[in-house]
Amino acid sequence: MGGLRAAESLRRFGYAGPIVAIGDEAYPPYNRPPLSKEVLAAEVSLEAVAFPQRPATADVDWKLGTKVVSANLAAGTVETDKGEVIEYSKLLIATGLRPKRQDYPNNLTVGRHVIRGLDDALALRAALKPGARVVILGAGFIGCETAATARKLGAEVTVVGPGELPILRPLGREFAAEVKRRQEHEGTRFAMGRRVADLIGEAVVEGVVLDDGTEIACDVFIEAIGSHPNTEWLEGNDIDFSNGLVCDSTLNVRTATDGVWPDVYAIGDVASFPNPIFDDIPRRVEHWNIPTECAKYIGARVAAELAIAEGAAEAVVPEAPFKPIPSFWSDQFDMHILAFGLLALADEARLIEGDINDDFVFGYYREGKMVGVAGVGMRSVVQGYRKVFDA
């Protein structure tokens, strides 16, 4: 998605030269939000989630099912798993994340799932039969959304999470407790403050053992415990890898020694970037709108840089820092959460509109200044607060 959006953005800002897009998945770019919802809830295919291809990017050279195995930023080249070495003038990195996996003494693989790609969702869909017994490790957004979808499909669901409450970060205690209450009302069971110590079964997963010795029988075990940035292919280059790819305020990838790679940009989940709306600390923001915002910003810069390199006297590289307004949403049963800002920065969260038992809005504050807003329902009200960040 980040790659597709970057290609579209480059064209929109006037770059007409060659674009090579390399991706290790066999599929053309597709939309991930439906994967934990519609794709699980219905028989959905690639066609239903693939992004439409626009005429402006029809000439992009898509190298799908191709993995970049290494890069030499000093030489301006990347190498693919097919042995091809590709030179670049500009390298736009949108390699994203992969799900973290646990390593168990009884490290079974059959009956064990993650949710990230289309293949993952299709495999899980096949396993989520009515009456299936499902254990989900991880009580974040993905874990809770998947729990809701599995419940709707008629599965028995237990969510195991190390924290005290589901989605405690970033929602905060009061909001998170309400999420748990509504999930439980719909039949989801929680084992909070617990970890999965081991799996039970001979060839396929038949259950899990928690760290307190409790055994839970299951047919489907889903790991939803967060993600790793895909940056290993860049190892050996002078890059600040302290959190994904650390970038400056224009999304240029930083060196480990306070410099930047002016021809290398990062897009989306893999990039940690400062956001002047909040402060100057680089952070990765795993929200769906970020790749599109990155691509829009980088497209304008890179198109201008390339035009200048070609001798265009009138081209101007935009210098304003990247400052997107983060936004996320989550659907769990009849609970529709919409949020803006960086809630996790808050030292205080409080109810500012509505009723916690019905629709409501929470404000999130750091040292008294609003850093986020999130609501259940009341979308127009939540949207009204967005302007706080739109300076």
Add this chain to the structure above:
Amino acid sequence: MIKIDVDMTKCQHYGQCVFEAPEVFRLNADDKLEYTATADDSERANVEAAIDICPMQAIFIVE
């Protein structure tokens, strides 16, 4: 003029489009999406940005 179509079976009323093309998209008092089915050509860039930012990919320009 451009003609805009939203697949209301896909739309989940997240309202992200509202910020990209406020002349075309809005949430009503019930938090449901409402939109103007035709717009001036000058709105095309905004509507395309709304198409990009729609989490459900429910917005289309009918060519």
